[in-house]
Amino acid sequence: MNALSKGEKTRADIVECARQLFYEHGYDGTSFSAIVEASGLVRGNIYHYFKTKDDILQAVIELHLADYRALLAQWEKADDDPKMRLLAFVEMITGRKTELVKYGCPIGTLNSELAKDRRDLQQASRALFDLFRDWLAARFCELGKNEEADALALHLLGRAQGIAMIAHVYRDAKLLRRETDQLRDWISQL
Amino acid sequence: MNALSKGEKTRADIVECARQLFYEHGYDGTSFSAIVEASGLVRGNIYHYFKTKDDILQAVIELHLADYRALLAQWEKADDDPKMRLLAFVEMITGRKTELVKYGCPIGTLNSELAKDRRDLQQASRALFDLFRDWLAARFCELGKNEEADALALHLLGRAQGIAMIAHVYRDAKLLRRETDQLRDWISQL
DNA sequence: GTCTATATATTGATAGAC
DNA sequence: GTCTATCAATATATAGAC
Numbered sequence: 001m002n003a004l005s006k007g008e009k010t011r012a013d014i015v016e017c018a019r020q021l022f023y024e025h026g027y028d029g030t031s032f033s034a035i036v037e038a039s040g041l042v043r044g045n046i047y048h049y050f051k052t053k054d055d056i057l058q059a060v061i062e063l064h065l066a067d068y069r070a071l072l073a074q075w076e077k078a079d080d081d082p083k084m085r086l087l088a089f090v091e092m093i094t095g096r097k098t099e100l101v102k103y104g105c106p107i108g109t110l111n112s113e114l115a116k117d118r119r120d121l122q123q124a125s126r127a128l129f130d131l132f133r134d135w136l137a138a139r140f141c142e143l144g145k146n147e148e149a150d151a152l153a154l155h156l157l158g159r160a161q162g163i164a165m166i167a168h169v170y171r172d173a174k175l176l177r178r179e180t181d182q183l184r185d186w187i188s189q190l
Numbered sequence: 191m192n193a194l195s196k197g198e199k200t201r202a203d204i205v206e207c208a209r210q211l212f213y214e215h216g217y218d219g220t221s222f223s224a225i226v227e228a229s230g231l232v233r234g235n236i237y238h239y240f241k242t243k244d245d246i247l248q249a250v251i252e253l254h255l256a257d258y259r260a261l262l263a264q265w266e267k268a269d270d271d272p273k274m275r276l277l278a279f280v281e282m283i284t285g286r287k288t289e290l291v292k293y294g295c296p297i298g299t300l301n302s303e304l305a306k307d308r309r310d311l312q313q314a315s316r317a318l319f320d321l322f323r324d325w326l327a328a329r330f331c332e333l334g335k336n337e338e339a340d341a342l343a344l345h346l347l348g349r350a351q352g353i354a355m356i357a358h359v360y361r362d363a364k365l366l367r368r369e370t371d372q373l374r375d376w377i378s379q380l
Numbered sequence: 381g382t383c384t385a386t387a388t389a390t391t392g393a394t395a396g397a398c
Numbered sequence: 399g400t401c402t403a404t405c406a407a408t409a410t411a412t413a414g415a416c
Contacts, residue, residue, distance in 0.1 A: 007381070028218045029307040032410060042383055047411070104302060111359045112294060112302050117219040122359075129359055154356055154365055155372070162352025166344055169301045169312075169319055175344055182345070197399070222392060232401055234394080243392070 011049045011059075014039045019060045023106045026113055027057060027121075054121060061125050064106070068128065072135050082142035086156070086187045089136065093160060094180050097173050104168035107132075108161045132157060143190060159183055201239045204229045205249045212250055213296045216303050217311075244311060251315055254296070258318065262325050272332035276346070276377045279326065283350060284370050287363050294358035297322075298351045323347060333380060349373055 004012065017038040021030040032053055036046050050056045075088040093100065103109070107128045114122035136153035145152060160183070167176035194202065207228040211220040222243060226236050240246045265278040283290065293299070297318045304312035326343035335342060350373070357366040 010381085024306070026218075026303070026306040028216075031408080033408085044384075044386095044412080045382060048381065051411090053410070104305065108355060109302055109306065112299055112355060113216065115294065115358055116214070116216040116299065126359060129356075151368060154360075155369065158352035158356040158369060159349070160352070161355045162348035162350070165298060165302060165351045165355065166348040168305055169316060170344075175341075178341060179345065179348060200399085221390080223390085234402075234404095235400060237393070238399065241393090 007049075010039075010041070014041070014046060014049055014056065015059045015063050018056045019063055022057070022060055022110065024103055027110065027118075028113065057121060058124060061128065064128055065131060068131055072131070082139045083187055083190065085139050085142075086136070087184060089132075089156070089160075090180050090183050090187065093163065093183075094177060097167070097176050100164050100176065101167050101171050101173050105161060105164035108164055109168075129157065145190075156183070159186075197239075200229075200231075201249075204231070204236060204239055204246065205253050208246045209250045209253055212247070212300065213293055217247060217300065217308075218303065247311060248314060251318065254318055255321060258321055262321070272329045273377055273380065275329050275332075276326070277374060279322075279346070279350075280370050280373050280377065283353065283373075284367060287357070287366050290354050290366065291357050291361050291363050295351060295354035298354055299358075319347065335380075346373070349376075 014035065018030070018035050021034055021038060025034075032046065033043075035056065036043060039046070050059070071092070075085050078088065079085055107125075111122060111125050111129065114125055133150070133153050136156055137149040140149035140152045159179075163176055163179040163183075167173065167179075204225065208220070208225050211224055211228060215224075222236065223233070225246065226233055229236070240249070261282070265275050268278065269275055297315075301312060301315050301319060304315055323340070323343050326346055327339040330339035330342045349369075353366060353369040353373075357363065357369075
């Protein structure tokens with residue numbers, strides 16, 4: 001099961017390479033050639049799989065969505081307590097601090113870049129924010145905060161984005177740790 | 191006084207146009223040609239004033255620095271109370287909400303973009319963060335929070351960045367207003 | 381499905397007459 | 399200080415033999 005044909009595997013390889021390159025160098029900062037080289041393909045061959053660079057980004061966003069959906073499902077499975085589930089979100093941040101300090105938040109930096117000049121693509125990548133927004137809001141509902149659930153979800157998302165951004169700008173993992181501790185306190189006191 | 195020679199005025203025009211273009215479309219998203227056109231110059235002429243695009247960015251950063259230094263001085267002059275001075279920082283965010291929702295924070299989005307692939311330039315643009323970081327920390331010192339002044343400054347900067355980012359991603363001015371109200375409360379209760 | 385060769389546009393940047 | 403012409407590099411993208 002889960003067997004991929006050769007073409008499917010090549011396609012999956014391209015998307016995985018592109019995701020990492022987009023994360024490390026940005027969408028605009030990643031050339032078609034860079035993706036081709038990283039994938040071990042030959043120059044013109046990539047066009048057999050993707051017509052345009054924008055198509056690759058769409059596939060990268062879908063891969064992100066699938067991965068994060070699986071992660072959220074895992075958090076829900078691991079614990080029934082809504083506060084523990086919210087803490088799992090914060091744990092993700094501290095657990096990924098090394099890459100966050102180096103490259104920033106994969107969702108935030110992507111959206112931020114695309115929002116400037118590629119509003120069509122930004123709309124697609126905003127689905128990643130929506131995924132977390134809705135999941136977090138559902139947890140706040142579980143806590144009985146139905147009225148303010150969405151506002152609380154956006155607040156927490158914003159806090160997380162701010163932390164990731166400052167930690168990225170100053171390349172400071174200690175700051176990230178200190179700030180996530182405050183987030184944990186905030187959740188505990190809800 | 192303050193008279194600019196023709197060359198100096200042309201140079202200042204280029205920098206002002208570049209600043210706006212970098213803000214609206216990003217550094218990488220702004221071509222040399224775009225700056226030339228916006229400045230009303232002729233194609234090759236811009237190289238008389240700036241050897242490289244990176245040089246233009248340096249000048250843009252310095253323009254930003256000068257403007258923000260003047261703004262901070264104005265806030266200090268307007269009120270002696272440290273809390274009121276901190277509130278002036280928050281007022282800036284709400285006062286600029288239209289452009290923040292449209293293009294994000296000029297400092298944050300610039301740093302975020304450059305941090306990905308142009309670490310040399312990011313280091314220069316980080317001076318803009320340092321300017322606010324040091325100024326905010328000085329205000330927390332005035333409040334007697336000497337030990338935690340820098341941590342509080344970075345916390346406030348992060349909160350502001352997170353708010354700007356989410357408001358930008360969702361193009362939502364109401365969210366920005368709601369979140370800055372919370373920042374105001376946070377400052378009042380210090 | 382793979383590979384070579386190439387088209388076409390745009391980029392940042394330069395040389396040199398005026 | 400202004401303008402024209404142009405360069406070299408790189409970008410995305412295509413055609414077509416194998």
